Amino acid sequence: DFAAVVIINLLVSLGVALFFIPSLLDKIPLPVKHSARIVKRKRKTIWFSRHYLRYIEFGVRYRAILVVIAILAFGLPLFLIPDKLPKDSDTSSSNQAGIQLTPFQVFYNRTIGAKKFNQDIRPVIEKALGGSLRLFADKVKTSFGYYYYGGGGDEVRTKLNVTIGRSQEGLTIENLNDVCARVENMLAGYKEIEMFTTSIFSAESANMTITFKPEDENGIFPYILKIRIEDFLMGIGSYHVYVSGVGKAFSNQVGSEYISGSWTVALKGYNYDELMGYAEDLKSRLLEHPRIQEAYIMGSGERYQNKKITRNRMSFDESFLAVNNSDIRFAFSEIQKYSRSVYPYSQVYINGFSAPLTVRSAQSEEYDLWTVQNTPIITREGMFVKLKDFSGIKQDITDNKITREDQQYILMVMYNFIGNYELGAIILKRNISQTKASLPLGYSADRSLYSYSWGQKQSNFYLIFLVILIIFIICAVLLESLSQPLAVISLIPFSFIGVFLTFHLFKIRPDEGVLAALLLLAGLVVNSALYIVNDYNNFSKRGKKLSSLKIYVKAYNAKIIPIALTILSTVIGLSPFLLSGRDERFWFSLAAGTIGGLVFSVIGLILFLPVFMRFGLREGVRRKA
Structure with missing residues (x-):
């Protein structure tokens, strides 16, 4: 949406510049003023041009040194x-x-x-x-984790953050609420606490935030309370705790409730049940190897962030159901009566208030697995049968997810191998070959390598090189040259230096707005160079007896004021995003990066653009020889 708005805005502005502005100037002509101030300004321009011409002669003579300085300022990766x-x-x-x-x-x-x-x-x-690129890369490396949504002027107060997580499967949200209530009762006895809030997100985890009174928040009490909370929750089984805020963070989580696996086989297919069968066969073959103790069938490729979920899978004897004039729907409706699952219903009104309603089986807390399998049920034909006669229940540890990609289901068979890498690779390759031999057309089995999502996001930065290539082609057509476009696009790295230094010096956290700022700068900063280079070519074609350097200075004097006004207007237009504070995650980084890049591009425009131009070393330089 942002790109579409920018494109539409630029197209409209192009139409205004080509048609509306000339018509407006024809109706309202601008008078030519002659005053002492204009004469004084022209004298300053002549004085500046004389010194600027000397700098260009110096820069052209020592071009190699300035190029090295520019490269080191940008940095080598x-x-x-x-x-x-x-x-x-x-x-x-x-x-x-x-x-x-x-x-x-x-x-x-x-x-x-x-x-x-x-x-x-x-x-x-x-x-x-490394230059400024290294500073920015270090900033990117430290940008993992949570983004802080707090304005720069907000007062930072001492607080304790307590996260309670479920370590044992089977506990409900009511159990977690009881644990939080016990902690709250303990906290209510301390007069030094100003406020504490509890948020229970699900049966998996809850978060508590504790703030202190101003006279106690900078003392020793927050540390004492942290130790008491740790001791209190350590005495509660089935839950782990993470306490942070003051001192060294504490956690008693061992990670055994998470699924882990260093080797993964990805199976893809269009039929989920058949794909599950092939995954089960692969899992059985893997577990036959003495160096493989555990194997998991998962629906996603996350190796270290999925908790173990015990899932009861039921298999049916379809021939038995067909003989007794029943189907799987009948069996499922019977077993559903004993499920502990909670089914959300609609909203109900109680005393004028709307409240959510959930439905739960009344027998789910009374019947165990043996009772469920051996309790007689009546079929549609009036026969008494037991669930164990035509079904079987098997427990599996999984992440309980179903994933589709390109109209195909994906299942991951994950396991750990005890041994060196070479032997593990041989075992993996052998099992993949055996699985591929049994797969029908439309199914596949391959090794899955884990990759971080940040690396996938970084791949978008290669779009910058595509944008630079497109700009080079357009400039080559417009300027009818292959060397001048190189001088024009040389301003892009200078603007990037400004972005890198802005994020480093002002300690701004990089996010998605950085990429937008870099792409935006690639299109903005070349305009300044194009104004000067295009006028330089036009003045050169007129055949005046001036050196190339003087012609360039004349083109520079003719366009530097419009360039400065364009950059200033862009900076002013982006300033509101800076005033809104760092809470605006995308827009703040976009505005900061773009403003920093535009300001630094002025240095490249004034000092380095004439150095990168090829003037042919005519009499403008030979006069000093």
């Missing part, structure tokens, strides 16, 4: 060079000994990949040559 080769996310230094390395990889690991180089030499080189 040395931090992207891998520490070791091969760079594989599933290998580590402990198990790379058995991998056959190429001669180049051996040489690389002995030089750049050496421990001495990475620990002592590489940090110094990265700081010396």
Whole structure:
């Protein structure tokens, strides 16, 4: 939506500039003024032009030095060079000994990949040559986690944050509410507490925030209360706790309730039941290996963020149901009577108030698994049967998710392998080959490699290179040159330096607005250079007996005021997003990055654009020889 608004705005402004403004100037002509102030301003322009011409002659003579300074200011991406080769996310230094390395990889690991180089030499080189790009990259690396929605002028007060999570499956939201009520009763006895709030999101977790009275929040009481909360919740089983806010954060979560697996096979197919059958076969083969203790069938590819959920899967004897004139729907309706699932109903009105209504089976708390399987039920034909006669219940640990991609269901068979990487890869490849041999047309089985979502978002930054390429092509057509467009697009890296320094100096957290700011700057800053270079070409074609450098200074004087007004108007237009504070996550970073880039592009326009131009070294430079 933002891109569409910008495109429409630019198209409308183009029509206004081509048709409305000329007609307006024809009806309301601007008078030509002659005054002493104008003469004085022209004298200042001549004085500036004389000194600016000397700087250009100096810059052209020592162009190589200025180019090196510009490159170092932007920075070299040395931090992207891998520490070791091969760079594989599933290998580590402990198990790379058995991998056959190429001669180049051996040489690389002995030089750049050496421990001495990475620990002592590489940090110094990265700081010396990384420039503003390294500062911005460090800022991006520390941008994981939660975004703080607090204005810069907000008063920060001492508070305790207590997160209570369920460690044992089967506990309900009522159980969690009882635990929170017990903690609240304990907190109510302390007069130093100003307020505490509890938020129960689900049966999985709850959060408590505790604030203190102003006279006690900077003392020792918050630390004492933190220790007492830790001791109190440690005595409650089936729940883990995370306490933070003052001192060192505390957590007694061991992570055993989460699904973990370093090897994953992704199966895809258009029929979920058949795909589940193939996943079960693969899981059974994997568990036959003595080095594989556990295997899980999951609906998503998250390896470390899914809790173990025990799911009861029921299988039916369809022939038995058909003989007794019954179907799966009948069996499902019978077993549903004993389910502990909660079914949300509609809203009900009680004493004039609307309240949500949920339906739960009354027998779910009274019947155990054996009773459910052995209780006689009446079929439609009047026969008494038991659920165990035509069905079976099996418990599986899973994430209880169903995922589809490109009209295909996806199941992940995840497991841990006890052994080195090479043997694990052989076992994985063998099982994938056996699974592929049994899959029909339209199904697939391949290894799934885990990748962080941040890396997927970073791939959008490569769009900047596409935008720069398009700008270069347009400028080459407009200027009828291949060298001048290079000078024009050289302002883009200078504007990026401004973005990098802005986020580093003002400690702004990068987010999605950074990419929008970089793309916007790539289109804005080249306009300033195009104004000057286009006038330079027009003045050169007129055949006046002036040196190339003087022609450039004349073009610069003719366009610098419109350029300055354009940049100033853009900065003013983006300023309201800065005044709104850092709460505006996208818009604040967009405005800050764009303003910083535009301001820094002025330095590149004045000092470096004439250096990057090729003037042919005519008499403007030879006079000093």
